[in-house]
Amino acid sequence: MSKNFTLNGNGHGLSWGAPGTASATIAAGLVYENVSHDYDGVPSVKNLSLSVAPGEILCLLGHSGCGKTTLMRIAAGVERQSAGTVLINGMPVAGPDTFVPPEKRGVGLMFQDYALFPHMTILDNVMFGLKKLGATESKAAAMTALGRVGLADYAGDYPHALSGGEQQRVALARALVPRPGILLMDEPFSGLDKRLRDSVREETLAVIRETRATCIIVTHDPEEAMRMGDRIALMRRGELVQHGTAADLYNRPADLFAARFFSELNQIEGKVTSSGVETALGILPSNGMPEGAADVCIRPQGIVLSKSGLCGVKGRIRSKRFVGEVDLLTIIVDGLERPLQARVRAGSEWTTGMDVAVTTDPKDVLVFPRS
Template identity: 40%
Template sequence: MSIILSAKNLTKTYPGNKYRSLINFNLNVEKGQITALLGESGCGKTTALRIIAGFESAEKGEVIINNRVMANDRLFTEPNDRGVGIVFQDYALFPHKTVWKNIVFGLNKLSKSEQQSVAEKVLSLTGLKGYEQRYPHQLSGGQRQRVALARALAPNPGVLLMDEPFSNIDSMKKNQIREEIREILKAAGTTVVFVTHDTKDVLAIADRVAVMKEGVLMQEGTPKEIFNHPANEYIAHFFGKTNVFQGNADENGKVASEIGVFNLPEGKDFGENVSISVRPNSFLVHTTERRGTVQVLVKKRIFMGEYTELICSIQSGSEAGMDLFVHVSSDFQATNDHLWLEVEEKNAWLMDLH
C-alpha cells in the first residue's frame, strides 16, 4: 500500500511552556487507512493534527501529503492548499445554511451541475437523503456529525482529519454511530487520521492506533496488537483494566513471579525487572488449591451483566495485599470467598517495567 501521509520528526514547543508539546513525532498513514491518535488531554495529539492540517507550524520536522512536501524548515503550505478535509469537534456547521448549502460550501470552483452531482453522492453515502433542506438545529447530534462528514468528503480530500469525532454524541448512541461512521469512511475509501481520548473509539473504527503521552508517540500498531501486547504499564492500563505483576528475569530468559514462571518474548531484553500484564478475563479460576496457583480472597462481587467482576486480594507472597480484578461468568458460583488463580503463558504479557 502507498503512503498518503507522512509526518517526520515533528517537534513543537508553545511560547511560555518549558515542556515540548510534541517531540520527534513520526507517523505514516497508508491509503484508505483509519489511524487514531490516542492519549490523555495534553499529550500532543491535537497539536500533531493541527500541524498536519496546517493550522500550526512545527519548529522542526516535515509533513508530506500525497508525495508532496507541505511543510518543513524552508516551506509552509496553507491549510486550504493541502488537500485535507477536516471535521471539527463541534462540527462547525453554518447554522443559517441548510444541509445542502453546508455540503456544497467548499465546492465553489465547480459548476452547479458538478456541485449537484457531488452533493447527491455524499448525501447518499452518509444516509442524509431527504434532509437536504433542513437546518442544523433541526437535526440530531449524529445527523449533524454526518453533515460535517459529508461536507468534508465532498471535495474528495487526500486525507480526512477528525478531532474527537464522538465526544459530543450521546453515550447511548455512540456504538451505533461509530459503526455508521466506519462504514461511511470505508465505503468512501478515505484516508483518515482522528484524535481521541477514548479507547472505545479506537477499538470500534481504527485500523491502526498511535498511543501518545507527554508529546511522545509511545507505541503504534493495530488496536488488537496494542490491547494484547502493550509496550509498557501505562499503555496496558490506558486500554482498560489490567493486573500488573512484577517479575525477575534470569540469564536464561525466564521470568519468575507470584503468578508463575514465563519466558521472555524472543528478541526482548527488559533487564532484570519485568512487568507482567494479565487482563481480568485471562485468569483460570479454581475453587480448590492447585499447583502453580495463587490464593486470593474475594472482597467484592460486582454484577456487570455479561460477566461478574471480582475484586480480590492476594493472600501471600511478595504481592500479598495486592488487589486484582478478575472477570468470571455471571452464573459463577463459589462456596466460599477463597479462590485460586492460574495464568497460562499465552495470557501473560511481559513488558518493560517503565
C-alpha cells in the same frame, strides 16, 4: 419535499443512505518527518515521525493534551510546526522553506463540534467547500453526499433542527464532498451517547471505506481506535509511544503505559530468573525479559480460579459483583498488598468468602522492566 422519517436499529434518528453511493476519491499518502511543535515555548509534539499509507485509516490515540489534535492540525495547515517536514504524496507541504496553504492541500477537516454554520441550510453547509464548481454541479454533488448520509430530505432545514448524530452526518458529508485525498476527524463521536455512537461510528466507517480516502481519526477511546483503525498511533506527552495494528498494541505493548491504555491490569512485583518470573502467584513466563526486577501485569480475564486445594496459590474471594455478561471478583492472596481483580463468566459458582486456588493464563500475562 416529503420527509420520510425512519428510526434506525437503536431508535435514534434517520436511516443512512444506500451503501456504495459515496463518491470515491484518490487517496494520498501522509508523512511526518521529525515534526516538533510548541505553544509559547511549551512542547506539544516532540520530534515525531509517522507515515500513513494511501487509503489507510489511522487512529491517533492518547490522553487529552498529548498532542494528537495538534498533529492533525499541522497536517491540515491550520497549525505550523516549529521543526520538521510534512509531506503529502511525497511532496513537502510544510517545512523550513515550504508552506502550502490549507485550501491547496486536498485535505478535509471535520471538527469535534462539527462547526456547522447555524444561519445556513444543511445544503448550503455541505456546498460551502465547493465554490470552484458551478451552482448546478455543486448542488448535485452536495445532494449526493447528503443522500449517502440519509439527509437528502432535510437539505432545506437548518442545523438546529437536527439531532447531534444527524449534525455529525452533515459535517461528514461536508468534509467528504470536495473528495479530499486525506480526511482528518477530531474526536468525531465524542458528543454522542454510547448507543448512538456505536451505530454512527459503524456507518461513518462504511462511508469512509467507500470513498477510499486516507483518514486520520483523533480519539482518546482505545476501543474506538481498535474498532476503526487499520493502524493505531499511541501518543504520550507529544511523543509516539507505539505504532501498529490493534493486535500489535494489545498483545505486544511497548511499555506499561501502552499496556494500561488497552486493558485493566493487576500489577504485582516479580523477579526474572533463569526459571521465569518469581511472583506471589508462583513462577510465571518471563516472555524473554532479562534477569532482574520486573513489573508483572495480569489482565482480569487472565486470573484463573479453581477449587481450593487444587493447583495454584491460595486465595479468598472478598467480593463479587454482577455487571451483565461477567462477574467481577476481588480476590485476596497472601503475599500481595492489593487484592486481585478477576473477570469470570456471569453466573459463576464463586461466592463471597469462598477459598479458591489461583493460577494465570499465560496469554494474559505481560512482563516489563521495573519502572
